[in-house]
Amino acid sequence: MAEEAAVRAQAETVRRLKQDKADADEIAKEVAKLLEMKAQLGTDDGKHKFVLKTPKGTRDFGPKEMAIRERAFKAIISCFKRHGAEVIDTPVFELKETLTGKYGEDSKLIYDLKDQGGELLSLRYDLTVPFARYLAMNKITNIKRYHIAKVYRRDNPAMTRGRYREFYQCDFDIAGQFDPMIPDAECLKIVHEILSDLQLGDFVIKVNDRRILDGMFAVCGVPDSKFRTICSSVDKLDKVPWEEVRSEMVGEKGLSPEAADRIGEYVQLHGGLDLIEQLLQDPKLSQNKVAKEGLGDMKLLFEYLSLFGITGKISFDLSLARGLDYYTGVIFEAVLLQQDNEHLEEPLSVGSVAGGGRYDGLVGMFDAKGRKVPCVGVSIGIERIFSILEQRLEASEEKIRTTETQVLVASAQKKLLEERLKLISELWDAGIKAEMLYKKNPKLLNQLQYCEETGIPLVAIVGEQELKDGVVKLRIVATREEVNVRRESLVEEIRIRTSQC
């Protein structure tokens, strides 16, 4: 009995333990569920934990920045149109493979989209590769087009100096088989026109040719296989001194010290027609076929640029290399020159604001039969220009308007909301830019103040007496002058008074 009881007790203990275990499991499950729900709630309802910012290297454009941006775009677009360019647009992302193998060492900076099923996509890195893809896809052999759009690079941003991860490029390109250097010269003319028009201060446009660089590398004793990587090193000369570039060539890239020193002599050369003539006589370079071709075209280019009257700002510069892989001929880069500026305490930031060149092989990379479409183009780096214009505006006293409103529809007394709505509707329908305060009974003073703040030049005031008389009181904000205008003449009167604005 005692034994049986003991066994029964033990069995009971086991049963209970099992039950406890089951309960504990059940509880653990419930807890896990609750935690999961909490986590979900946390993301749905976590409004107080948000980091309120734009992604790294990006920024919003508020109304003021947009006003500046539109000014710069206007100058650029009107130049592109002056030169007879059409406009195109492409998607912000491309198939990943479209971008592969086009950018050399810079490919690591491409933004990829997450694989959510379907195609693998990347954000565009520039506008040139999408343009080449567009030409090949549509079998276009002949076009002059511009394209203004944002491009994306996972670079280290330096936003105060206008370097962002999302930034605009303004590209102008001429595609087609043409007589040498005529389109190339036009691209340089365009850079000259835009930089002059934007009044960014003094600038110089450096010009070189990939063929001259390649010829130079050959006669200096650089092995063929090292042309591109040595070219990348030369490209750094605008940021670091020759000594550093030389030690990269010799130390990291295994170039012989003698070859590096020979390069060093060439890359310090810059000048104009005289330098071209000198190099055409150079005992080594003149023996190199591609270099000679490049120098011959450079001479032709300078002749055309002199007909355009812009050689004063052009410098043939053997240190200019440009990073991207796809260039095949003329390359160029516009640089703003540091200047004393009386209005600013800090000096304006300087650097490259435009660049481009000839890329005759890129379209062929997209064509099944490798058919080439020669191209030359320029890209205006607008963010740096925005930065300069913003800094300048901040330093000046100029007040920039962010709307174009011509007239505020106001009321002198209470209970005139309906009359204001009727009048403003008439003005809108007549094409007048008009605003009103969204209050039933705004004070006249507040309405006038709003005009002062926002730069609205006119106020159309409705009052009981005016309604009876069939007139509207038109107030000129700047002079505080007030005139009664017959209602049927109001639109015309507003047009006349704002036509100079």
Next chain:
Amino acid sequence: MAEEAAVRAQAETVRRLKQDKADADEIAKEVAKLLEMKAQLGTDDGKHKFVLKTPKGTRDFGPKEMAIRERAFKAIISCFKRHGAEVIDTPVFELKETLTGKYGEDSKLIYDLKDQGGELLSLRYDLTVPFARYLAMNKITNIKRYHIAKVYRRDNPAMTRGRYREFYQCDFDIAGQFDPMIPDAECLKIVHEILSDLQLGDFVIKVNDRRILDGMFAVCGVPDSKFRTICSSVDKLDKVPWEEVRSEMVGEKGLSPEAADRIGEYVQLHGGLDLIEQLLQDPKLSQNKVAKEGLGDMKLLFEYLSLFGITGKISFDLSLARGLDYYTGVIFEAVLLQQDNEHLEEPLSVGSVAGGGRYDGLVGMFDAKGRKVPCVGVSIGIERIFSILEQRLEASEEKIRTTETQVLVASAQKKLLEERLKLISELWDAGIKAEMLYKKNPKLLNQLQYCEETGIPLVAIVGEQELKDGVVKLRIVATREEVNVRRESLVEEIRIRTSQC
């Protein structure tokens, strides 16, 4: 001896086998390496295997499509400016968490970027959430702005009907604490102005209010927790018949058949002021606080719309629900009406071309203290409008110009490239839109033909005699008339002759 030999032979066999195995391993490794290299080469050098296309659901805009797009934008932007809006822009991607919990069931359509280290990012899904983030981040409590930019949705594209994965939205929003329904009425006025201006044919703007919907759900016996999901079902009424929506409510969403039937009675109602008055007398609805509030505001809205003279195109429609979670008050949607069209064989596609509403809680979701900024806004769905304009243009005989070039600089004889370059440079510098052919010695006929093809109205012809006489021959392409113009008067003459264009 024999045994020893056998053992030695066996050992040798083992050794050989081991060596073979090792060799095989080595070979396998080498093969793997080679395959890997081949794969890498395949991506770098696989130019002949490219799929030449834009990503699914996206398209390029060529010069013709751009010309149409710019026309539509011009109408829309001039309307937004007429109403005194400022303009802003935000980055194409946001922190992923910024978009989380804003779009309800549609969140699955958001494009995420790949995690390449750093922040988790998503492409913007609309312009409203970035706008709310912008307001909260900059503590702006008061703004009227527009924003025209591309948004991204991983939806099933139907591109012939203008539904893309990358598409433009043109948004106009008014943020701030104002007297009721004045900004809301302006948003509807804007939709009316834009659709009238674009001449897309007859349209109706459906209007409803989330508060009326919620009140209706309450009095029909929908449990509070089911409001949003039943609202999603109602939202489908523009695409599927009531019977289907009802069975979704009852079958999938577990609503009682009686409640569904009561909803069914309400959602077939649409009308104007009369319907509002009728519902204000409705024994059930009039007892519901939020419904009554919504109906009161709806009445006020209609009064303002009648002052704007646009009630003829407005329909108070109880079946309008709008998909997005964030609406809190008035909602609306503009729909083009099917019409007989004499010029087209296929009927124009119809559907929603604009939508919007009031979202008073969204900005507060981004504010650490939950401070609300009431907002109301409208979004113009421009892609569908592009489709219609494109179809219409194709059906018409109108030839659309894709450049604005005023004059082609041409030559009558050979060896005049330099003279053409000099003249075109003068014209560009004077602001004239000018082109020339990029050939050293183009035939006059080819130059004239280029003008015919591209619609350039004037040709400035330099020839030896003209150069001697100090004149340029100006040819009017349309009439073939030719006049000699003194070189110093050429710019003025071109301006006068193209001022009507």
